[in-house]
Amino acid sequence: MTSQAQSPLNVPLPRTWDARLARRLVTPLVDTWVTPNHLTTLRLLIGVAGALCLAHGGFAWANAGALLIVLSNFVDHTDGELARIGGKSSRIGHFYDLACDALVTVMLFVGMGIGVGGTSLGSLKVSPGVLGAVAGVAVALIFFLRMRIEDMAGKAGTRQASLGGFETEDVLYLLPIVTLTSVTEPFVVVASIGAPLFAAWVVVDYCRVARRSARPAAPGAEASKTQLWASE
Helix, strand or coil: CCCCCCCHHHCCCCCCHHHHHHHHHHHHHCCCCCCHHHHHHHHHHHHHHHHHHHHHCCHHHHHHHHHHHHHHHHHHHHHHHHHHHHCCCCHHHHHHHHHHHHHHHHHHHHHHHHHHHCCCCCCCCCCHHHHHHHHHHHHHHHHHHHHHHHHHHCHHHHCCCEECCEEHHHHHHHHHHHHHCCCHHHHHHHHHHHHHHHHHHHHHHHHHHHHHHHCCCCCCHHHHCCCCCCCC
16 A cells, blocks of 8 residues: 655655665656666566676676675665655565565575585585575575564564664675675685574574564554555
């Protein structure tokens, strides 16, 4: 369900620098036929292309893939900003955005693993493709649990930590450094360890939120959870 349009001046500025830039870029699109779902689909296509480039292997392909992933990560902010300033937020669009986020991130790690496996295994006793898949599955679990937490606690329950105008997910902007310095293989190894550990932490957080949600809600608490479903 689409909410009534509102002026961009009535919407608070985003916390992060990339989201602020995204808002400037999409402001002219407010009164056009372009919808947030169009931008989400664009983000998905760019991200899939980037993951396929990474899976191809080789220095040039890996760097091209990293740049596409960075572009996809930035475009991911445009749909949410258009939804907010244009009054085009919807629950379906929000979950479509989350699904695309999950798919691109999973394909990113799997693609990196396959690409490394196609060039050099180094001293690894396990194929980097398998390690990438491990990281990808862990990321998929993280996204699924975040959606469940959001259902129970609202978007505030899944808000990422931010510092100096940057969020946790902005680490993907450093991906070209990984490919340019040819440390993709160690990156995949670290991701295959770090992603499952972070997934375990999200599982604990999910259990905590689930227990809290099972308690009787205070009067008016349900109303406070009502909000626009705009993507980040």
